[in-house]
Amino acid sequence: MKKKITLIIALLICAISVAQTPEKMSYQAVVRNADGNIVGDTNIGVKISVLKNASTGTVIYAETHAATTNVNGLVTIEIGTGSIVTGIFANIDWGSDTFFIKSETDITGGSNYTISGTSQLLSVPYALNAKKADNVKTYKIGDFAHGGIVFWVDETKQHGLVCAKQNQSNGIKWFAGTFGSTYARGNGLFAGKSNNTVIISTQVFIGDDGNDYAARICNQLEVIENNVSYGDWYLPSAFELKLISQSFATINNTATSNGGSALLNSFYWSSTEASGNNAKIVNVSNAQESSVFKSSLNPVRAIRSF
Template sequence: MKAVNFLIIGLLFLAVATAIPSYGLERSKRSIITGYAVDVNHYPVTNALIIVDNIKTSIITNEKGFYRVKVKPNSVSVGIISITHGFLEEIINGRTRINFTFPISVVGHDLIPEYKPEEEEINIGYGKVKRKNLTTPVSKIYGTRQTASYNSIFDMLQGTVPGLTVNGGRILIRGLSSRYLSNEPLFVVDGTPVSSIAEIPPQNVESIEVLKGSAAAIYGARGANGVILIDQIGAPPLRDSITPGAIRKVPTAETRAATNIKKSTGTLNGIVNANSFPASVAFEFGTTSIYGILIPAAQNPVTGNVPVNVSTEITGLKPGITYHYRIVAANSFGRVTGIDIPFKYHGEVPHAETHAATKCSPGSAQLNGIVNTRGMPAVVAFEFGLTADYGSLIEASQSPVSGPAASIVSAIVPHLNAGTNYHYRIVATNDEGTVYGEDKTFKSEYSLGEYMYGGYIFYIDETGEHGLVCAPSDQSMNAPWAWGSPAPAGATDRAVGTGYKNTADIVLGCPEEGIAARLCRDLEMDGYSDWFLPSVNELFLMYTNLHLKGSGNFKDGFYWSSTQDKYGAWVVSFLYGSKSNQNRNKNEIRTRAVRAF
């Protein structure tokens, strides 16, 4: 029984031990993708940005066109963006090696790297060291344009690497003997150990390195027979040690000042010399020197060997924001950037409209207008005077004006000459300039229907300086003129200017609460407490000067006056415009208070 238990435990341990590495290997394969980017002629595409699932990463291809990017297990696609070659995208579909070949080549590559054997960097598994610092034999060969003449990678290796024996598809490193069954070296292709290299086309080989001794120790027992490292790409890399003539093939770029900054738009400028090789030109742009936005130049790509003015239009600028930009030019030989230049968009000149003057009187008037600041604070005022030359200026009470929406502004002009015509216009100024509204006129006198002194003006006396206003709404729709009898003494005057005395007579003779005259006498509104019930002629002026002109908020019914006779109290019909006499205790008649100014 114990033997059975030990057997079961042993099997479970073996299952777990084998499952964990398998899971780790699978996780590793799914989390890292590597590859190369080349053009149609198999030359490396450098400084290309890698994207995963349409999201930019911080990974760019190196000088060999190589990239290595970590992806999530559920990632679907990987892509590459080059400002010189365009955009490509591949579905991952479980792959860990994805190479990109762009269908174009922007320049010819006739330059040959300056070869310095002692400075050559050799991959020894855990890093690179220069050949002159090695103490262990290492061999390295490069793929060339003549790789097409080889029928296989074995033909390529045959006789080119000292100490290497190639027999058909079998490779041995001379001078090494092994305790293991196989004498073949370990093959590592693009960083991954493989069992065979027979399927690698010679034209895809960038370089082959042969390690043995301590140089192969990083691979442990697997490297006991030596290690052959193969990097694929299909062409020799462009190294930093290329001849000075090649360095001059990189474009030159100079950022110039932005222009035409107005109406939330502007122009970014620069100068580029392509140095005889087509150069892709764009502007990096944003609210910080990290930028974040790349906008191609209108002249992209630039060719030739002379400086060319380049530019691009930008929109959506916001007032008060500082923006940064710089020019970027690139070809297959390299990428250059101009200096960072900041600029601040202040906004536009404001928009201003002159509106009609209100609250006009013999001695003052309210000047009105509307202003849209367009993003920048604006000082607002009104010019006024006896002619269109104005001569006087008064600041709006709302000045300075700010905010994104249009604002209503006004100013009260005092000390006017009574009965005089005046000109006026609005003026708005911000950091971008000054604008003027159209010229308008007003007369320094009261106007019928104007709302002033707590109500609507319905009468102006012969001096032009005094008159009567009515309250903006009814005080009652059913209050009686008086309760019962006898009628109060007085309150018989009809003329304009007698309503105040009539009201006093009614209140004195009728002590009851809730009657029309007392409602008016007790009214306090807009800071005024001297209201009264109008005489019949005053009431009729309210009908002709206000109601017939659509002003005053009256109803088409009867309104009480403060005038009485022996038959009853007088009313005015605002439906028919007629006067009549009604019983004093009738409760279907409206009440509207008035006051003098």
């Protein structure tokens, strides 16, 4: 019968081995038999499991080793280099949870494991976690990703804004029906998203002639790229249009290279209202801002965040 006696096999070191590759951990333990005597100079069988969340948690990785103890009963193995039973060691996200190492030992060298012990990893395996961070996808302005063309990224370069690869209209009204204030006057990063919601909800109360308008066609846009559907587009704020203008040529190159169309050398509708009768427009070729009647016809290029 398997005995779970944590004193029989005691974890001494569980540190990252980074000399050659970060895809392993150095593990050492002193092996003793059921009577507490050191098992020295002996070929043993070891099974190592990585458990998530608790000492009795889910096994997300397991492997076996044929190892040999030294005269003092010390066995040294490298977790991540054994014969895999289940899981992929390189895919473990060490920073996502609490992890435990469970060791099972057969002092006769086989796989009839009669000695077991479980120890918590009290610190995140740094090199492995750092490597995981190194593998995080980052983006730059001009990348074609997340359904469109990246025109702004945050300090992590993992998140930002993309614009659609083609216009949703080359000339459409800002509003459908009568004039009136929506108070969609946000202007800054991501402000267009809330503006878009305000415009559409307010349009119902002010009056809607049933025709499409700038915010509506952005809200209804669906873009499918690489079998992924992106449906959370919105009409950019004036500030967000000015960000687009900063990368006008880069965006056009990426758009035309991916089956889209270049931005026009023209004023585009923003979602930023100027008054009950007017809304702001921005020339995306030079960042010039103005405001015009909402009944004017101007092009639209939708954006989304990622």
